[in-house]
Amino acid sequence: MMRRRKLTSLLALTLFGLILSNLNVAAAPQSTAGKWWADYFDNPNLSGGPALSRYDDAIVFNWGHGSPDSKIPADNFSARWVRDEWFGGGTYRFTIASDDGVRVWVGDQLVADEWRDRGATPLYIDRYIPAGTHKVQVEYYEHAGAAIISVGWQRVVGGATWRGEYFDNRDLSGTPVLVRSDGAIDFDWDSGSPDPTVPADNFSVRWTRTLSFNAGTYRFLTSTDDGVRVLVDGGLLLDAWYDQKLPNTHTGEIYLAAGRHTITVEYYEHGDKAHAHAWWQLRDSFGNWHGEYFDNPNLVGGPALERDDAADQGVGINFDWGVGPPVDWMPDDNFSVRWTRTVNFAPGYYRLAVLADDGFRLWLDQGILIDKWQDMDYELHYVDGTYLQGQHIIRLEYYEHTGHARVRFWWESSADGNAPPSYTPVGAGPQAADDDPWETTYFANTNLRGRPVLTRIETALDHNWGWGSPGGSVPNDHFSARWTQPLHLRAGSYRFTTYTDDGVRLWVDGYLLINSWRPMRGYRSATIYLSEGVHDVKMEYYERTGIALARLTWQRIEH
Known part of the structure; x- marks a missing residue:
């Protein structure tokens, strides 16, 4: 009887071990301290099961024209890294370089969304992260060519929050009825108020914060309903102190020496809706296309976003945002973009072509070549027989109304003026059809x-x-x-x-x-x-x- 019980116990333990083993295989692995859990996929869509899973010490990879592992192809692969990270609370600057697409989340906050073919032009993104432990997730895909991904962050030295002083009048006078710490100036109160102690209309706010800046030229931006002013180290940089409605964007630029600087944002609400948004960005040097993005369809006001957009195949522009926006905080519809670049052309005749959904205008130097500023599907328009030599300024203006947002611009030799442009969109390529009549x-x-x-x-x-x-x-x-x-x-x-x-x-x-x-x-x-x-x-x-x-x-x- 004793031997039978021992044998039964042994079989039960063995069976439990097998079940536990199977559970461990199926369960998502837990990262060790300081390491990233990485899943690598042999496709660019993070689909199916990973072909390789491992721990990575850091996300700093330059595989060149190679791959992460022999199990992964050199092109058309993707990866996902996950790690729990403690943040002390405050503004963090994320530095990201990727070739090709990348997305970064901290908790539920989408920090970066560049899910497109792109060069490894660095991104610098400031985000306020609440104190605590947050899951950081990085997704990446490589299409073709060099494979590069690097993600890091550091806390911006200085006050972790804005000091917000709220007044029950429109001119910031008297004693504030509310003083609090605000993580970011990013408010949509609509017809409400910031707090029960503050009226829904006829109030004002002063936000103050001291931060450390790297040396460089910075662009400060606001989008408000109603008035706003921005001061840097006590000097007035931006003044839009009047009633206004969204959408609007106001900008001011200033060179800041390395070190600590005090930023003050003043705002008032008169009546109806109340919105207050303020942010800034380091001005890039524009080696590719100088992209100016507007939160309206008419290129009105200052750009809500300005960035260096990599050239498609070394020359043109190619974006397909689907039904989403260029960046997560811009509108899905009713936005516009202006791209500008100086191009050195070899002597010859050129065909300049644009595919767009919706409208666009194409400029050469100060003259307009194609004017299709109208709603349309993904239509092709081009101009032939343009003789170019030396440096010329190319400007493409584009707007998205509703639905799908995509635009492509390129140029090519136009030796044969009767031939259509050579570009065929992905997915519309030749079909291997039978020669049926x-x-x-x-x-x-x-x-x-x-x-x-x-x-x-x-x-x-x-x-x-x-x-x-x-x-x-x-x-x-x-x-x-x-x-x-x-x-x-x-x-x-x-x-x-x-x-x-x-x-x-x-x-x-x-x-x-x-x-x-x-x-x-x-x-x-x-x-x-x-x-x-x-x-x-x-x-x-x-x-x-x-x-x-x-x-x-x-x-x-x-x-």
């Missing part, structure tokens, strides 16, 4: 009416007629066409993309998937789930004047 009919009008003037079978729907005609009796301008084909497709989601100049409509099984029946040049995309089998695809197109283009591609989206 398209039944094609062409009409000598823009409405697909009457008898077709040309009927033929085409093996691909990929045409660049330039200034010419599809052939036969089809005119160079003011014609239309219809293509139909039954396609056998596997079950799944498919993205259909058209590239046309001018109008286009696309049906799949009688469902109108794309409808841009108007003069335009650009890409249109739409996604649809299709069951396995044969599906009828029909595309209609018309050409008004100028260059004539018509292309259809599709691809199955893998999830």
Whole structure:
């Protein structure tokens, strides 16, 4: 009996050990003191299980064109680091360099959001962090080329908070009815008040704080409803002491020597809404594109953000913010940007091209080249035959109204004036389609009416007629066409993309998937789930004047 009990106990302990072992495998590992728990993924999306997990002493890596480990590819990988960190409370400056995208959280606060292809231009971000232990999380992805990531922070020496003095009048007179410590000047009281002791209207506030600054030129910014003033070491830097409503941004610049400086922000609220925001940033040297970001769609007032934006492929501009903002504290919609750069061109003729959603204006020196300051989808516009030599100032102005926000600008040699720009967006690339025939009919009008003037079978729907005609009796301008084909497709989601100049409509099984029946040049995309089998695809197109283009591609989206 005793031997049987020992054997039973041994089996139970063994089984418990196996269960515990399995639990340890499944559970998220805990970091050791001072170390980062790192998960590395063999894809750029942090998806699936990590291909490698380990402890890293610090996030300071320059892998060059290599990778973190033999298990990880040199390109198209991602990583996530997590660590618990004690913060003493106060303003912290985060210094971040990454090639490519990076995101940083402290607790629930998103400190940095640069989830895009970018060079390793350093970011300097000041954030107020409450005292206590917070989880710090860093996410990173590498697309191609050099792989670099570095993240660090230090407390900004000086007062950890603002001294806020609140007055029950609009002119900061008398004795404050409330004195308190405020972590940041970042308030949206709307129709309310800062405190029960302060009235909802006709009050004022003075915030004062002494901090240590590195030497450099600083830009101070405010966004308020109503008036605001900013003083640095007692000197008035910014004065917008009048009634106003959001959105607005006021700025003032000053060179500060290294050391401690006292910042004072004065604010008053007259009536209706109450908002008070004040911040500053170290002015960068702009070696790439000088980007000025405005929290309104009209480039009005001072920029809410100014930064050095890395050049796309060494030359142009390329941003796709989706339905989000350029940075987390700007609006998702109704913002605008101005990019400026001096470019040294080799002698020759150039084509300058822009894809934008929504409006843009392209300037060369002091002359406007393209003016499309209007709501539109991701449309392509370009100008050909521009002779350039030596230094020229390029300026691109852009605004986002609603929905998707994306813009791309580039230039290229324009030896062939009839060819469209060479850029094809990611996801709209060539489809490895079967050479199944398209039944094609062409009409000598823009409405697909009457008898077709040309009927033929085409093996691909990929045409660049330039200034010419599809052939036969089809005119160079003011014609239309219809293509139909039954396609056998596997079950799944498919993205259909058209590239046309001018109008286009696309049906799949009688469902109108794309409808841009108007003069335009650009890409249109739409996604649809299709069951396995044969599906009828029909595309209609018309050409008004100028260059004539018509292309259809599709691809199955893998999830």
